[in-house]
């Protein structure tokens with residue numbers, strides 16, 4: 001149910017508390033012969049048949065099956081690649097390092113032989129990361145995004161992820177999906193764009 | 201004489217083994233049925249359909265530490281679970297389980313022997329069974345008081361409350377069928393209902409049956425009346441300090457009692473092990489017992505449980521008058 005849908009609360013008519021012994025006697029009699037207990041029995045029996053034969057089970061066998069999660073879920077980061085060239089998207093601008101609220105991104109950059117900036121070191125300390133999503137939001141290239149890996153139990157408090165670990169493997173490039181979560185342009189972004197005064 | 205003795209010993213061992221195993225299987229059934237009624241799966245991982253979960257539970261119970269609290273009365277604390285388990289099985293000794301059968305001649309040594317499937321056909325079987333099940337309540341009572349734990353004390357007090365409430369109803373409700381049959385032997389009860397479904401006592405005594413069923417639920421501490429160990433209120437009641445095998449004995453006792461009550465209800469009110477049309481007698485009683493066992497699980501999944509004061513109110517002010525009226529009406533009808 002959507003949150004903004006109007007809630008339809010219904011007040012139950014519970015009747016008053018019985019005042020006289022005769023009233024309580026009548027209430028007891030009414031409740032005894034109304035068969036409410038059998039309604040309860042019927043409901044559980046019905047649910048049992050539904051569970052057994054109509055696939056009405058609500059159990060997800062968690063480590064074996066997983067529920068789909070929303071693209072806006074903020075789990076362990078992914079580093080995306082450019083789809084055309086396969087080069088990593090990160091331009092080494094350092095904005096994510098700067099904005100990180102818990103100071104857990106550490107990066108170093110240098111000029112490569114073509115005088116382009118290249119990322120030489122990039123780590124995220126997941127012992128400190130609070131998964132606020134600012135890095136994904138600030139990134140101008142949609143290079144750092146939140147992925148779907150939420151099983152991050154580890155033996156140590158500080159768990160570092162290296163750039164290479166988060167980067168989409170080059171042979172899985174065709175599987176890389178455009179990110180729709182936190183900080184990404186919305187699906188109808190084009191329609192929302194207003195022309196700047198320069199266009200007039 | 202010797203043959204009788206040996207036969208009885210064999211039967212005792214068989215009943216002990218089978219009912220203890222059934223009690224274990226009962227926990228599995230209970231978990232499965234409850235799970236399905238609550239749209240879950242129940243045990244699935246150990247063995248096919250989770251069947252070996254019973255074995256896993258058994259290993260866990262056996263290997264757990266046998267813990268005795270510091271200030272507990274050690275002897276009583278250690279004895280109490282034995283009381284529950286032992287009385288549950290002693291009660292079963294007077295209940296006929298199957299029709300009398302003859303061992304086929306093909307089997308060496310014992311072939312051709314006629315086996316009455318009751319360990320002891322005593323003429324006061326009903327009294328004996330109810331008395332033994334009543335004595336079984338000493339288990340929780342002593343356990344709760346011996347363990348120097350306040351939750352245990354509350355559990356023991358509730359045991360007393362429960363005992364005082366339902367025991368009256370059990371006796372009175374069963375009195376009317378006894379008046380009809382004129383015997384206390386369960387075999388006689390069975391033989392009084394040999395005329396097919398129409399001769400079942402439940403048609404003559406529906407009120408007594410309902411009363412007996414309610415009292416039976418109280419007797420076995422099943423859900424609407426599971427005051428003794430209700431986790432949400434008294435942690436685990438009388439069983440709070442118990443662990444391992446001693447706790448397991450309470451459990452086996454409870455399940456054996458469930459089987460006994462199911463057997464009693466089938467024999468007294470539903471024709472026992474008399475053949476039903478094409479269904480042979482042993483299968484008929486198995487089906488009936490299974491149904492009553494299922495009913496207990498079903499009720500547990502469906503109904504909330506009641507407070508101790510409501511139980512007393514219910515038993516003394518509602519059920520007992522109904523039972524007495526039922527007896528009086530039965531008496532008048534028999535006289536006329």
Ligand code: SF4
Pocket residue numbers: 099100101102103104105124128129130131132133134135136
């Ligand atoms: S999610 Fe927040 S805390 Fe974690 S690396 Fe990004 S900016 Fe830092």
Ligand code: SF4
Pocket residue numbers: 089090091092093094095096097138139140141142143144
């Ligand atoms: S904000 Fe994006 S592009 Fe800039 S350094 Fe971080 S990941 Fe690279």
